Amino acid sequence: MAVGRRKRRKLGQHFLVDEGIADRIVEESGVKEGDRVLEVGPGRGVLTRRLIDKGAFVRAVELDRHLHAQLKEKLDKPGVCEIEWGNALKFDFDSIEAPFDIVSNLPYSVSVALIKMFFDHIGKIKSMTLMVQSEVAKRLTAKAGDSAYGSLSVYTSYHCKTERLFTVQPKAFSPRPKVESAVIGLKPLPDGEEPPVNAPDxxxxxxxxxxxxxxxxxxxxxxxxxxxxxxxxxxxxxxxxxxxxxxxxxxxxxxxxxxxxxxxxxxx
Incomplete structure (x- = not known):
């Protein structure tokens, strides 16, 4: 059991246990009946269950084999929810019908890499509602002149309209992280709308x-x-x-x- 906990910490997993926060994330996402949702790192399924209850089809990708097996047994159902084992950084975006929403409590250790990967497939994505470390959220949503503003801020603002939705305290997780988290909303540009600046290459x-x-x-x-x-x-x-x-x-x-x-x- 201790080995399993150590492995999950290495994967950057902090499981959301606060039911109220889970409810709020799903409400903020705006997901409704008939929507398609990609969830990365479902963990114990606290968001997955709520997304299913909204009537959405959920495709959830989990790297931890033990958690994958548990979720597969409890939640996997044709036409309702598909629990996939694998590394989300290698996810085949052509395997899910577009457009779709992404709703996830992202593993801390790969959150930035995942978000950059999402941007590579931005034309398929309708919205993203993501929980990340608070410092990462600051970098993603920072404006020019903010202390957290950097190349990631520029990269994000090129692709999306961003909003920091709310802060989540460590007590909402198990195990508790050492830092605060935050939920952010990323809205890709609508179909046909050009990027906010002219940079052809x-x-x-x-x-x-x-x-x-x-x-x-x-x-x-x-x-x-x-x-x-x-x-x-x-x-x-x-x-x-x-x-x-x-x-x-x-x-x-x-x-x-x-x-x-x-x-x-x-x-x-």
Missing amino acids: KEAFFKFVAASFVHRRKTIKNNLRDLWPDIGSFEKSLLTTGVEGSERPQEISLDRFAALFNEWEKNS
Whole structure:
């Protein structure tokens, strides 16, 4: 038994035991009868049962074999709920009919990696209601000027409208984590709506943003000037975009990053 507990901690699993919090997460998700839901890390099924009760079809992916077997026996039912064993980071998004919602208490250890993977399939997703560590929630929902604002914040705001819904205290879990958690809502852009900025080469844009944050305490000039052919062209790009060379990356909004990136592409 002790070995099983250690293994689940290694997987980053903290099981939600507060029934009221579980109710609130499902209500905040807006899931209704007939919706399709992907749940990552269902654990003991506290959210899974509530989603089923809403009349949704639930596809739940669990890595822990013991928990998978328990959930498979209790909840798996054709047309109602499918309990799948496996690593969610390798999930086949073509295997679930789109569009679908994602409602999950994400394993702490891989929460950011999972969210980035979700963004890779954003066109299939209707909404995401996710519980993560409070610090991760701050990074995901931060705006320019916030202390938690970074490349992940820019990455998220490019793909979704974000909202921090509520904070969850450690006592809501077993075992209790050492930090607070938070539930966030992520709403992908509606079909046909363009991203909030013009950055045609999305992959190159995100690499550019990541380079801007390599040294958070340095100015944008110190972080990026070597990407330009010469200091003169760099300073001209700053003037064109209205970005001050003395600004730090956490002060620069998504649209200003995009403007600077487009200037960089012209000079590359």
